[in-house]
Amino acid sequence: MTLAAIDVEVRYEARVAVRATTVTLEPGALVALIGPNGAGKSTLLRALAGLVSHLGTVSWHGTALTGLDARARARTVAYLPQDPPVHWPLPVRELVALGRLPHRAYAAGESASDVGAVAAAMRLTDTVELAERNVSRLSVGERARVLLARALAVEAPVLLVDEPIAMLDPYHQLDVMSTLRDYTKGNRDGAKCRLVVAVLHDLGLAARFCDRVLLMNGGAIVGDGAPDAALGAAAIRAHYRVEPLIARYDGEPLVVPWRPLKP
Amino acid sequence: MSPTASAGRPWAVAAGLALLTIAAAAASLVVGRDGSGPTFGFGGPELADMILREIRAPRTLLAVLVGGTLGLCGAALQGLLRNPLAEPGLLGASSGAALGAVIVFYFGLGGASPLLLPLGAVGGSLLALAALYALAGRRGDFLTIVLAGIAINALAAALTSLALNFAPSPYAALEILFWMLGSLADRSLAHVYLAVPVMLPGWLLVAAAARGLDALTLGEDTAASLGFDPTRTQLLVIGGTALAVGGAVAVTGVVGFVGLVVPHLLRGVAGHHPSRLLAPCFLGGALLTTLADVAIRLMPPGPELKLGVVTALLGAPFFLHLVMRGPVRAA
Numbered sequence: 006m007t008l009a010a011i012d013v014e015v016r017y018e019a020r021v022a023v024r025a026t027t028v029t030l031e032p033g034a035l036v037a038l039i040g041p042n043g044a045g046k047s048t049l050l051r052a053l054a055g056l057v058s059h060l061g062t063v064s065w066h067g068t069a070l071t072g073l074d075a076r077a078r079a080r081t082v083a084y085l086p087q088d089p090p091v092h093w094p095l096p097v098r099e100l101v102a103l104g105r106l107p108h109r110a111y112a113a114g115e116s117a118s119d120v121g122a123v124a125a126a127m128r129l130t131d132t133v134e135l136a137e138r139n140v141s142r143l144s145v146g147e148r149a150r151v152l153l154a155r156a157l158a159v160e161a162p163v164l165l166v167d168e169p170i171a172m173l174d175p176y177h178q179l180d181v182m183s184t185l186r187d188y189t190k191g192n193r194d195g196a197k198c199r200l201v202v203a204v205l206h207d208l209g210l211a212a213r214f215c216d217r218v219l220l221m222n223g224g225a226i227v228g229d230g231a232p233d234a235a236l237g238a239a240a241i242r243a244h245y246r247v248e249p250l251i252a253r254y255d256g257e258p259l260v261v262p263w264r265p266l267k268p
Numbered sequence: 269m270s271p272t273a274s275a276g277r278p279w280a281v282a283a284g285l286a287l288l289t290i291a292a293a294a295a296s297l298v299v300g301r302d303g304s305g306p307t308f309g310f311g312g313p314e315l316a317d318m319i320l321r322e323i324r325a326p327r328t329l330l331a332v333l334v335g336g337t338l339g340l341c342g343a344a345l346q347g348l349l350r351n352p353l354a355e356p357g358l359l360g361a362s363s364g365a366a367l368g369a370v371i372v373f374y375f376g377l378g379g380a381s382p383l384l385l386p387l388g389a390v391g392g393s394l395l396a397l398a399a400l401y402a403l404a405g406r407r408g409d410f411l412t413i414v415l416a417g418i419a420i421n422a423l424a425a426a427l428t429s430l431a432l433n434f435a436p437s438p439y440a441a442l443e444i445l446f447w448m449l450g451s452l453a454d455r456s457l458a459h460v461y462l463a464v465p466v467m468l469p470g471w472l473l474v475a476a477a478a479r480g481l482d483a484l485t486l487g488e489d490t491a492a493s494l495g496f497d498p499t500r501t502q503l504l505v506i507g508g509t510a511l512a513v514g515g516a517v518a519v520t521g522v523v524g525f526v527g528l529v530v531p532h533l534l535r536g537v538a539g540h541h542p543s544r545l546l547a548p549c550f551l552g553g554a555l556l557t558t559l560a561d562v563a564i565r566l567m568p569p570g571p572e573l574k575l576g577v578v579t580a581l582l583g584a585p586f587f588l589h590l591v592m593r594g595p596v597r598a599a
Binding site: 051056079080083085092094095103104109155 | 490
């Protein structure tokens with residue numbers, strides 16, 4: 006059971022946003038997709054989600070995602086864009102339940118597993134008490150957590166999230182990172198191991214919470230490995246153009262961008 | 269509120285609206301009009317059967333079917349464009365359909381087959397909506413969409429006026445004017461039979477888009493990631509609206525603003541969930557149109573007001589109110 010991208014390349018007219026990329030991702034891992042602005046992180050994530058036309062193939066467990074019908078694909082790969090719009094002022098619980106659309110037949114009510122998945126997603130994201138609130142009246146951080154709950158409610162074996170913590174305060178940043186990590190480990194009753202790929206900008210949180218780091222620059226993966234290996238000082242200097250402060254605290258890695266390097 | 273209660277409420281609203289629509293339809297069968305103003309009942313017993321079958325039944329049926337079409341398509345277009353100001357009339361679908369019907373009539377094509385009239389209207393409606401998409405794009409903001417609608421409406425109205433200008437006879441001019449004003453008066457069951465085969469597949473296409481409209485609540489990327497291709501949803505809603513509105517306009521002319529007012533009024537009671545608004549909006553449109561048509565017959569003596577004129581007189585200020593308030597986001 007792996008998510009495999011083989012020679013995935015994305016072009017926007019003449020510009021190559023993602024160069025031919027081959028990468029294999031196993032469930033049970035929280036994978037950070039990091040890199041400077043314009044590195045092609047979001048585009049690669051969208052290609053993995055099947056949202057942008059690309060060369061090469063993306064397959065899950067040996068089956069090309071393009072070969073699945075749309076709803077089966079949607080049950081396999083969930084995707085959370087960065088700051089997606091919410092066009093109608095729905096109650097929070099109804100919005101989270103939209104994540105169950107790929108599981109529901111036309112005009113069918115919610116099944117027991119739908120109700121369970123929505124409840125579990127809201128518990129994981131600390132949004133249970135918001136259930137009856139109107140989504141248009143939430144704070145930015147509350148909204149981001151509700152949208153994450155929507156993506157978790159799909160209960161897909163693969164979850165792709167684009168900057169899930171950019172809008173959150175430190176408490177909820179830490180909380181969401183551990184939620185994503187728990188989601189991959191199948192800590193919930195009976196849940197299987199899952200794969201989460203998250204585009205992140207916070208190097209410290211990527212180093213602490215993620216099992217594997219994919220570092221992108223110029224449309225290509227330039228670093229791939231455990232955080233200690235992929236987030237070395239040399240790589241950060243070369244690709245982020247910053248001098249990092251790297252240490253350990255409480256047995257965990259501490260990576261802080263310290264000052265920009267002059268060209 | 270429990271999840272089942274909030275999910276069940278639109279159906280309770282729909283059931284209530286269905287009962288009210290039946291009551292309004294019954295009133296529409298009983299209320300008539302002669303030169304001296306409103307009448308009630310059917311006159312003499314020998315006339316009753318004929319009045320019911322030839323006059324009131326077709327009029328009532330068309331009010332329900334056309335009103336339902338406008339309410340349903342208004343709700344679906346609002347869901348598709350994620351904009352509470354979308355409506356078949358404002359987006360040019362209705363005036364495009366009227367132009368299509370007028371073209372068929374003007375060139376005497378209706379003689380070849382009566383079905384050409386609704387088909388011409390469907391074609392006009394489809395062209396108008398396609399033009400709207402070309403002008404405003406999939407991601408058009410509300411101002412762009414409304415402006416594109418105004419432009420398409422203006423062009424369709426200009427071409428219809430051109431036909432009116434060159435109308436070969438005063439009789440032909442009156443016929444053309446009929447599609448511009450919109451009315452349920454003097455329709456026969458033949459009109460019902462003409463419209464329904466075009467409207468029905470339109471309703472089904474729109475209904476098939478229901479879950480796709482829900483998914484679009486979170487934008488096109490999320491909709492696609494949930495397994496509902498936005499392009500497919502667009503084709504269903506636009507194709508369905510063109511068919512249903514084309515069929516409606518072919519037999520009743522342009523009846524504006526029903527599709528704008530009804531979803532807006534029903535969001536307060538049925539919620540904002542796009543799919544759960546479709547059935548209530550069909551019924552709400554049927555109810556509103558039937559009531560408006562009954563009200564017309566209750567007016568004092570004089571020339572009968574056209575239905576399209578009444579809905580425009582009531583709907584335009586409502587629209588203005590919504591525009592002044594800006595893009596509606598309140599619960």
